[in-house]
């Protein structure tokens with residue numbers, strides 16, 4: 261899959277299109293974080309072709325992955341690629357919207373020790389709220405979130421930086437197969453009672469709207485985002501995010 265993204269799509273005869281995988285440096289951060297999960301029950305939100313659903317199977321012995329995808333075509337491709345990798349016994353692909361499925365994820369087999377969030381960053385704060393409300397996270401669960409800089413997740417970052425239940429580190433990484441920077445956040449969850457974040461300031465909502473506009477454009481086939489625009493946006497976002505969050509330290 262990595263070669264397809266770097267050599268085929270980006271190759272001489274390729275379409276130049278970007279394969280949106282959490283590969284390269286992102287996969288390293290994800291793998292290292294999942295090794296710290298208190299149990300091998302892993303949840304992924306945003307399967308796409310199944311690339312990152314397979315990574316915890318490498319990082320953790322006996323990892324049991326449930327991955328949620330709302331586009332049925334992506335989900336079926338992921339099921340085939342997971343089967344091709346001989347990993348169907350360890351990776352279960354669920355088709356549905358994260359906000360609809362999260363409340364229905366019964367944790368009879370125990371709460372999740374690790375979560376990888378990679379859907380649409382503007383929803384990460386709602387997804388976390390649902391995971392807490394439905395008691396899906398094990399104590400000390402590791403919560404990894406992609407794209408928190410590019411195009412950005414200001415409201416989610418506010419939550420995991422300001423809520424005492426999360427200890428969060430931000431990792432600055434190179435985007436896979438694109439000359440742009442991004443951040444991945446890694447949070448450890450401690451289900452204490454004095455949790456909760458104060459109301460986010462209005463500036464963060466404006467930043468959220470700017471990120472959302474980039475996201476919508478990137479998904480549109482008519483007015484997509486060029487690599488140069490991504491790089492420029494990713495350069496401007498850290499200053500704005502750091503300023504509004506009252507300081508975000510990157511690793």
Ligand SMILES: C[S@@+](CC[C@H](N)C(=O)[O-])C[C@H]1O[C@@H](n2cnc3c(N)ncnc32)[C@H](O)[C@@H]1O
Nearest residue numbers: 281282306308311312329330331357358378379
């Ligand atoms: C960036 S891709 C995921 C990449 C994948 N994690 C990887 O690195 O291999 C995002 C995927 O999330 C899916 N998605 C977006 N919003 C979703 C939602 N609310 N619930 C479930 N899937 C969603 C999209 O259809 C897309 O396939």
